[in-house]
Amino acid sequence: MTLHYMLGIDTGGTYTDAALFSETDGLIAKAKALTTRHDLSIGISGALENVLSASGLPADAIGLVSLSTTLATNALVEGQGGRAALVMIGFGPEDLRRDGLADALGADPVIFLPGGHDVHGNETPLDMTALEAILPELAANVSSFAVAGYFAVRNPSHEIRVRDFIREKSHLPVTCSHELSSKLGGPKRALTTLLNARLVSMIDRLVGACEDHLKHRGIHAPLMVVRGDGALISAAEARLRPIETILSGPAASLVGARYLTGLEDAVVSDIGGTTTDVAVMENGRPRLDADGAVVGGYRTMVEAVAMRTYGLGGDSEVRFDDRGLAPRIDLGPRRFVPLSLAAMLHGEAVIGTLERQLRSAHVGRHDGRFAVRTGVPDHLSAGLQPQEATLFARITDIPVALDQLLTVTQQKATLDRLVARGLVHICGLTPSDAMHVLGRQGQWNLQAADLGMQVAMRQKDGTGKPIAGSPEELAQRIVDRLTRQSAEAILSACLAEDGLADIDPARSVLIDRALNRQTGIARFTLSLDRPLIGLGASAPVYYPAIAEMLSATCAVPEAADVANAVGAVVGQVRSTVTIFVTSPEEGVFIVAGGGDNRRFAEEEAALAEAEERASQNALEHARASGAADVVVVLAREIDAPEIEGRRKLMEARIIATASGRPRVSASV
Incomplete structure (x- = not known):
């Protein structure tokens, strides 16, 4: 008989959780170990050994391991990470003043190189003289490099040339901005790339320690990591793009909540030892932060769940x-x-x-x-x-x-x-x-x-x-105080999602009267329009009273204490690629992204090429991240206003999303 057991691991502030899962039988066993903050691998190995003991299964029965972690988030919040050098192509010193880039850079070195591209992908010649002169000194004083080029999302060739040169000469990790985001906004993309470069060595150590312990226990299974939007990526991809793992833990909890309750629309509140995380789920998917995740005071270009975190937990x-x-x-x-x-x-x-x-x-x-x-x-x-x-x-x-x-x-x-x-x-x-x-x-x-x-x-x-x-x-x-503060935190998150972020439930007299069920000629009531899913080890003892205060249906799944670990293993691999089509002049259509820029005389021919590129790139990325049986979905976003009675293509965005379950190694 072929077995497909999967192991999910989540490192929280107090505990590291483990869940052993089967796609046919669901949750097989769960276990915890105290998180060892100075060396997370100790807590991970403890949780692994405990769940194997609880299940009675041999280690080699595990065909997939998936990890959600708060390591990247905590590092950015606490200002930790390796020293990185930032190489900016086509930018000037004045660009450091935008999007908090100078503050984030701190005392780390930055080099400005002539070059870059325009909105249609046409280049300004690249000059690497300044980099060639200083690279030997930089390589001895930093742990990684970040490279950001002007309009690199329309033509990444300069970033690639600089990346390859640095790797050849220094043998250090290099992150390019076009590898992390296809959105415009150079300084914010540079900021995201810089933060990513600082995290490379840290995530590399965590993934390496986890892989070493799995190998030691005879577990030869793919290792996945949860991304900030809840999707899974391979450990190799996480090592290259560790910033995508920020908010990994909260994202995993939402995926776990969806699986454990079967609810499509809900408010999800996860109480841990340190924090309470609140998010809204619609149509089975968490709402994402359209402007990019904010971590450590910096708004990044990382797509992540719209999660609001409050300093309130069982260990407060x-x-x-x-x-x-x-x-x-x-x-x-x-x-x-x-x-x-x-x-x-x-x-x-x-x-x-x-x-x-x-x-x-x-x-x-x-x-x-x-x-x-x-x-x-x-x-x-x-x-x-x-x-x-x-x-x-x-x-x-x-x-x-x-x-x-x-x-x-x-x-x-x-x-x-x-x-x-x-x-x-x-x-x-x-x-x-x-x-x-x-x-x-x-x-x-x-x-x-x-x-x-x-x-x-x-x-x-x-x-x-x-x-x-x-x-x-x-x-x-x-x-009772925890019940009230939790209700206020959940209300605060919901009001913000409704565009009412200026209302503070802790200070509102009307909300106070509603929560206290205070009588009066004018009687105030409030309720949630969907169930409240309570997660966390202490959820069964806290959330019934919280839901009652909010006049909401309460759903606390049986495995609420390991929902993050379940979410880490039941998620899908998902890769999204955007290809652009622009028209700099009448009768000329340029396809940018996913390869060399190409010119077409017909709009439909350019769009067809963009769809082919987007599909192929998304498919390759999903497979590189460990997906099997990949399905690709295409979407077109076209900005083409009428100007003086004539249609003018400004920009078309072809978006391909490839998704599939991770590959599982089988044991017999």
Whole structure:
């Protein structure tokens, strides 16, 4: 019997998920392992071993592996990545001021070369003298190159010549802008190419580590990676175009939501440890961001899901505002390591401290909080200021209580900088701890969660009374607050999709009255026009109440906790290619893209050539990305206004989309 088992893996902020899937039997097994941020391959291998153990299948039964990852997104958000040199052909220094390119470039080198093309693909001669002179020095100081040419999407020949020259002389990775986008807008395309070049070595290491572990376990299967629009690409393509993997994780969750629920139209909300991601699905496909994904403050030309992310999750910081008579609870946006998880990992170091703080006669401002190193390599702590280095040296791999770590007020800001650098985690009270106290979660240490709640409820309200009468009461208020903030986040995303982004649900009096079901002569109600799909490990305990608040039907699939991993493996390979036809003068039609530019005397002949090129290129790209049984769909977009009573072709765009399921290696 021929088996076709597929393995989906998703690396999240807290857990790495794995799902073993069969196209005939559906989900076979699922498993998790704690994400190891300093070395993601450890978490990936742990999840793989756990899911194989849960399934009872041999490793060589797996015929396809697909990976969704937040690595590229996190790297851009955190300003990380390799040093890259940007080569701009036909542009000038003034172009750096557009689309945030100069800010993104920072201290990385840029070289301007004469050359480029016009809108019809006609060239200005290319001069590589400046590049030839400086290339040996650059090659010794950067990890990759980005090449962007003026109107390269209409004629990429100059980019290709520069790329081939750099590769031959330096043997370093080179990314060309025409390989990433067919859209006009040179500086934004250059920005996208620069960010891609910075990510090449990082994604290469991740994919390499995953491939090495698969090989070690005897899994000789194709490795795919989820793109930001939910489609799959081969690992080899991801290595060349890693920027396409930004928003990979959220995209995978939407694909998983569609598969697990069968719903075509829905609002999808995925709650993790760190964030809540909200997106709208229509006709079985996620809405895409027409202007390109925004990551790390930069708008790229990468087509990705229109996902809105909020700093709200099961591991969000619980903050108490005691300035009023009744203390207000707010959650996030920072992620803490839950006390229950910290105690599971470190035991007495956490529990003993919480017990000590409970016995103290005075309530300390830092009670219930700890600092612990994240475990990233030592070289990432280079460049710390003296006060930062001194404080960092006192923090170890065992949580240390903040009431003992911070001796002067100024050290709190120093600690926050270490957290921002990714060197230190703060452990503290979270909604996950509240769920443990209420008996709705139980995977970590209940004693620490209960002690943390007792420590927190020692705080006084405006009348001088404790803020809660019992740990269970405080835990319920924290969960109620998560319900309300989640409802506001979902509403905010939906209103933005409806063109009402200026309405803030957290500040609107009318929305507050509607959510609270407040009575009055004028009674306000609101609801969603489609079901709410809740995803994430904690979705079953949170989303029924959230959906009820929003007067929406709630759909939480059985495998909601591994929806991203399922989405990583059930998606399709999809490749889209656009070929252009322009008419610079009457009776002349130029086909640009997908090969050398060609001139035609007849419009229909040019359009037929463009359709053939688009189909062939899309087909080749899809097959290179690992697709089998590829289907190609063509679309024409023609701008041809009437000018003085005569039709004039301005531009025709022939768009070919090739799609198919990834090839699966069979085991017998």
